[in-house]
Amino acid sequence: MRELEFPFNGEYIVTKKRAIKRQLLESGAASGTPKKIAILGGSTTSHIKDCLELFLLDKGIPCEFYESEYNKYYEDLMFDNPELKEFGPDVIFIHTTFRNLKNLPTLADSKEDVASKLDAEYKKFETLWVRAKSVYGCVMIQNNFELPYIRNLGSIDSTEYRGYIRFVNELNARFAAYAENNEGFWLNDINYASACFGLDKWAEPSYWQLYKYAVALPAIPYMAFELSNLIGSIFGKQKKVVCLDLDNTLWGGVIGDDGPERIEIGQETALAETYSEFQEYLKTLAARGILLTINSKNEEDVALKGFERPDSVLKASDFVAKKINWNPKSENLVKMASELNLLPESFVFVDDNPAEREIVRQQVKGCRVPELTTPETYAYMIDRSGYFNPAAISEDDLKRVGMYLENAKRLELEESFADYGEYLKSLEMEGEIGPFKDIYFSRIAQLTNKSNQFNLTTKRFSENDIINMASDANRITLYGKLIDKFGDNGVVSVVEGIIDGDTLDIELWLMSCRVLKRDMEYAMLDKLVAAAKSRGLTKLTGHYYPTAKNKMVREFYDGMGFTLVGEDAEGNRSYYLDIADYENKNRYIKC
Amino acid sequence: MTREEIYERVNDVFRDVFDDDSITVTDETTAEDIEGWDSLEHVSLMMAIGTEFGIKIPLNKVNSMQNVGEMVDFIAETC
Numbered sequence: 001m002r003e004l005e006f007p008f009n010g011e012y013i014v015t016k017k018r019a020i021k022r023q024l025l026e027s028g029a030a031s032g033t034p035k036k037i038a039i040l041g042g043s044t045t046s047h048i049k050d051c052l053e054l055f056l057l058d059k060g061i062p063c064e065f066y067e068s069e070y071n072k073y074y075e076d077l078m079f080d081n082p083e084l085k086e087f088g089p090d091v092i093f094i095h096t097t098f099r100n101l102k103n104l105p106t107l108a109d110s111k112e113d114v115a116s117k118l119d120a121e122y123k124k125f126e127t128l129w130v131r132a133k134s135v136y137g138c139v140m141i142q143n144n145f146e147l148p149y150i151r152n153l154g155s156i157d158s159t160e161y162r163g164y165i166r167f168v169n170e171l172n173a174r175f176a177a178y179a180e181n182n183e184g185f186w187l188n189d190i191n192y193a194s195a196c197f198g199l200d201k202w203a204e205p206s207y208w209q210l211y212k213y214a215v216a217l218p219a220i221p222y223m224a225f226e227l228s229n230l231i232g233s234i235f236g237k238q239k240k241v242v243c244l245d246l247d248n249t250l251w252g253g254v255i256g257d258d259g260p261e262r263i264e265i266g267q268e269t270a271l272a273e274t275y276s277e278f279q280e281y282l283k284t285l286a287a288r289g290i291l292l293t294i295n296s297k298n299e300e301d302v303a304l305k306g307f308e309r310p311d312s313v314l315k316a317s318d319f320v321a322k323k324i325n326w327n328p329k330s331e332n333l334v335k336m337a338s339e340l341n342l343l344p345e346s347f348v349f350v351d352d353n354p355a356e357r358e359i360v361r362q363q364v365k366g367c368r369v370p371e372l373t374t375p376e377t378y379a380y381m382i383d384r385s386g387y388f389n390p391a392a393i394s395e396d397d398l399k400r401v402g403m404y405l406e407n408a409k410r411l412e413l414e415e416s417f418a419d420y421g422e423y424l425k426s427l428e429m430e431g432e433i434g435p436f437k438d439i440y441f442s443r444i445a446q447l448t449n450k451s452n453q454f455n456l457t458t459k460r461f462s463e464n465d466i467i468n469m470a471s472d473a474n475r476i477t478l479y480g481k482l483i484d485k486f487g488d489n490g491v492v493s494v495v496e497g498i499i500d501g502d503t504l505d506i507e508l509w510l511m512s513c514r515v516l517k518r519d520m521e522y523a524m525l526d527k528l529v530a531a532a533k534s535r536g537l538t539k540l541t542g543h544y545y546p547t548a549k550n551k552m553v554r555e556f557y558d559g560m561g562f563t564l565v566g567e568d569a570e571g572n573r574s575y576y577l578d579i580a581d582y583e584n585k586n587r588y589i590k591c
Numbered sequence: 592m593t594r595e596e597i598y599e600r601v602n603d604v605f606r607d608v609f610d611d612d613s614i615t616v617t618d619e620t621t622a623e624d625i626e627g628w629d630s631l632e633h634v635s636l637m638m639a640i641g642t643e644f645g646i647k648i649p650l651n652k653v654n655s656m657q658n659v660g661e662m663v664d665f666i667a668e669t670c
Binding site: 011014015016017018019022044046047206207209210211213217218 | 607608609610627630631634638654
């Protein structure tokens, strides 16, 4: 629900909590067995419960609550509690704050005194945790401590052994160490949350004096939100994929208009640096297993040039899936989800364009769409929204992106078989094939000298040789140029043969590898056959001479419908093709 | 701000906090008259009134106001 998405208005949520809850329940977003959450407070907890419920419902987690009597968190856990036992909590949340510290240092204390006070406070909690675990065996969440609203010793409070801040910092460190070493135990970091909210407003004392709220009411939604993110991730509700727009989201500017050299990325300007920082942030997400994907309206080959810049933090290979096309982004996202075998609700869609955000919000149920403003706040918005809040970091998390990248490659290959013709069609290819032509002599000669892999005979010719061939009445020569919707590939193929009676003996057949699998070889053969027929020929013969580099075309003629005549000891192969009944093979290149 | 203007806004706050569009408060309205107006919801109400009028209701006022009329008087004096 929009009202509950970060950055929300806490006072609005408190004021409207009844209506919001009603709407959430009506929407039916949260279903299944309710999670039972026991809130054991060292201060009033009523609004914490109300707000936590809203945020959990919004995450699809229905819940039931148990609340301790005011400030009875200790007694509730330490002594037999049939009511709590019967409630059967899935989560016990201990809401204690600085107000609950009873053994604070005084100026009369020695270092040893302070150390034993620290021990006493820590032990009190540890005993509680150990007992709660043995009795209830459920998830435990414990607040750490916010910094004191009023310091004991001013500027030196964090360094002097009797300072409150020093005391709190050391206690927090011990709580953290316990959390690190005990499965099923988490800290709710109100020290961080109160700093973000602003300690002065967080601890505003009138709420304590009047209602015994240690956290001021306007801050409670923020605390509850943080807590809901933790509980959500413990129950596996965190998002898995960040689905990113490109222009003005990952870099400044529009790459299709500005070109890759003029987009804002790198360290040259404040804006470029801002986008670089955002990319750095995304890289840290990927490092812990969050999948990065692209969903952009662009020409793919143009768009991906943005990642080829040396100063681009992210590379094209960091993305496990890419949908760079002109389709509706909502469709792209749903398709991408199914290809990754994930649900669209695992996605967070990040786009600077409000119209695109709205379409995805409306069309893709459960997908989260942060309301972005200016680029320096993108990372903040994603982070503080808690979408990718981890409950722990596992080995799997660290390996996940690599695994998805491999899967993506397999999928791509698979797709290319299923629908390759459609892909070729979509390229809108046009061929220009004809006898050697003066403007291309130099390029043709260059190709005969440079081409190694797709080269049947690897015969090298000078430009002069080419000129002579072009005017030789006893030869048939063809150059092939290929253009597609992304641009002109130039002259990419050369075929040349010598007429011998009713046969054309093919002396040269080569092609540039950048147009492999585009049907260009078929287009060349079609033209070659047509030219041979027009000269009254009935047969083609071809040769494969192996080199260290041309193994890929060893069976080229077989694939083209030629018949193998023989192969000698060196692996030289000879073929022939009767062309009387030849049918054109090229289907995708318009010539 | 006239008492009428204040009442209009106070009434909206009550309707929001108690999620009940049928509420109409008067000078004599007390917690007895509104379902859900307990000590805990009083906290929400005080915060919401404070936010609506951009004021902070002092500690000694929060629990001493006897009815909505006194609340409106206080707002009229402060704003």
